[in-house]
Amino acid sequence: MIRLPCPWCGARNVDEFAWHGEVAVRPDPASATRERWRAYLYLRDNPFGWVRETWYHRMGCERWLVVERHTGTGEVRTCVDGGERARPRRTDRADDGPATPAGPREVPT
Amino acid sequence: MTLPDRQHTRRRGTRRRLPGGRYSAAQLLRHGSTGRPWERAWREHDLAPSYDVVIIGGGVHGLATAYELAARHGITRVAVVDRGYLGGGGSGRNTAIVRANYLTPEGVRFYDRSLALYRQLARELNLNVMFSRRGHLTLAHSDSALRTMRWRAEVNKLEGVDSEVLDADEVARLVPGLDVSERPRFPVLGALYHPPGGVVRHDAVVWGYARAADGHGVHLHQGTEVTGIDVRDGRVRGVETTRGRIATERVVNCTAGWASLVAGMAGVELPIVTHPLQAAVTEPLRPFLHPVVVSGTLHVYLSQTDRGELVFGAATDPFASYSMRGSLGFAEGLASHVLELLPALAHVRLLRQWAGLCDVTPDFSPIMGTSPVEGFFCNVGWGTYGFKAAPAAGEAMATCVATGTPPPLIASFGLDRFADGRLVGERGAAAVGH
Known part of the structure; x- marks a missing residue:
């Protein structure tokens, strides 16, 4: 069973969280090329290994979290509050900017 | 069932060329009475330095494609490479259900072709794949689900596929023990009934295709992992494997779980x-359940095998993962959902659970055909619907590889549909729990 170390609620069963997939920052719809927009919609790295993902603690603090997780072992390296920038569907002009953790400290697994 | 476009090519040459000869009642008697061991169903070969076609993935899709290439297109210098063993991935982990009651006309036509090929596969491959026509019920627990069932039934009928919406009483007559009262949180309001659906023994399909492909000269390389694909000037030149390099100009990606890698x-x-998608099987019970029963709302589907075990499948796990380990949370959730449907199963024990990997695409339809790299073909993205599609996918992909052009049956499923915005949305019919 995977447990996510929520920075606000402590380690909780993964069933409490909703998964939103790899961290993908929405390009500016006005200036993004067709290819860039398509990549944002459909293409993900889908790696076997470590991946940065957006999760939502729906049955807890209802905060957006950025989680580093291994897709082969289920191991969780970090789980930090993603703040406003982790929320999916937010327009962001900085294409490649990772979500800046705005919450408290990183909690070790 | 008549399949006029294949009748004239039927069993061309497979009679004598199968390893160990044709399986027959006389053979069974001979081996049974003398104790003579059976010959291995397929041979092992050294890796040749070059092949006309290299197929990555030794599951039903890879083997069906190899068989069709050799048997129907005369392309026999074909290698199927798999880093594990044949049928060890999704082909041996699915819940063996076949059906054609999809939502889009393209999907319905494609899976109907596959069902037609499955019906006669035992004769085609000279191996009993235990095709069992059971009827397939997709339960509706809400008005909106019932509307989707009606939609699917009408699309199916337009394409000549037998599907109909039943009310709760009719469903209860088909599934003894099903709770159709008002008691459950999600009462059964009706169901989409698809009589041609059923189950097939998935291992036998793998073995049948492997043996028949071997009989046509295809090389099956187990324990051979692809470590790189040599692409120069936009063309495939070869494949690097853990057993050495293969020169080839055509590669077909038939992997599941690892397709994007x-x-x-x-x-x-x-x-x-x-x-991952998890499934489980119970101890054997006396036969009581004839049809396959699916509930999207409860994220569960079940059928009874010929041995009496109940096979349960679920929705895909709600996050991306390559882990094939079952989880306790799954078993708990599954049990509670099954008991909502069939309360009498409360004391039945689970024997084992497992997981398989599902490559999910944005529109819940597969990706078949060519790719931007010349000579690199895709037969991937099979999500939770790969097993039921294998014979038709193998047939169509073989044509695609042999001619360089996808045949009309799969033309809508190309990789370019995502760039062009021509998605084939099967979310309402392809999976449970979405």
Whole structure:
């Protein structure tokens, strides 16, 4: 069973969280090329290994979290509050900017 | 069932060329009475330095494609490479259900073709694949689900596929023990009934295709992992494996779970996210359940095998993962959902549970055909619907590889549909729990 170390609620069963997939920052719809927009919609790295993902603690603090997780072992390296920038569907002009953790400290697994 | 376009090519040459000869009642008697061991169903070969076609993935899709290439297109210098063993991935982990009651006309036509091929596969491959026509029920627990069932039934009928919406009483007559009262949180309001659906023994399909492909000269290489794909000037030149290099100009990606990683070796990006899907099987019970029963709302589907075990499948796990380990949370959730449907099963014990990997695409339809790299073909993105599609996918992909052009049956399923915005949305019919 995977447990996510929520920075606000402590380690909780993964069933409490909703998964939103790899961290993908929405390009500016006005200036993004067709290819860039398509990549944002459909293409993900889908790696076997470590991946940065957006999760939502729906049955807890209802905060957006950025989680580093291994897709082969289920191991969780970090789980930090993603703040406003982790929320999916937010327009962001900085294409490649990772979500800046705005919450408290990183909690070790 | 008549399949006029294949009748004239039927069993061309398979009679004498199968390893160990044709399986027959006389053979069974001879081996049974003398104790003479059976010959191995397929042979092992050294890796040849070059092949006309290299197929990555030794599951039903890879083997069906290899068989069709050799048997129907005369392309026999074909290698199927798999890093594990034949049928060890999704082909041996699915819940063996076949059906054609999809939502889009393209989907319905494609899966109907596959069902037609499954019906006669035992004769085609000279191996009993235990095709069992059971009827397939997709339960509706809400008005909106019932509307989707009606929609699917009408699309199916337009395409000549037998599907109909039943009310709760009719469903209860088909499934003894099903709770159709008002008691459950999600009462059964009706169901989409698809009489041609059923189950097939999935291992036998793998073995049948492997043996028949071997009989036509295809080389099956187990324990051979692809480590790289050599692409120069936009063309495939070869494949690097753990057993050495193979020169080839045509590679078919028939992997499940690993499709996006294999495609990445050729520089092809696939819109795929890999999710595990868990399944479980109970101890054997006396036969009581004839049809396959699916409930999207409760994230569960079940059928009874010929041995009496109940096979349960679920929705894909709600996050991406390559882990094939079962989880306790799954078993708990599954049990509670099954008991909502069939309360009498409360004391039945689970024997084992497992997981398989599903490559999920944005529109819940597969990706079949060519790719931006010349000579690199895709037969991937099979999510939770790969097993039921294998014979038709193998047939169509073989034509695609032999001629360089996808046949009309799969033309809508190309990788370019994501760039052009021509998605084939099967979300309402392809999976449970979405």
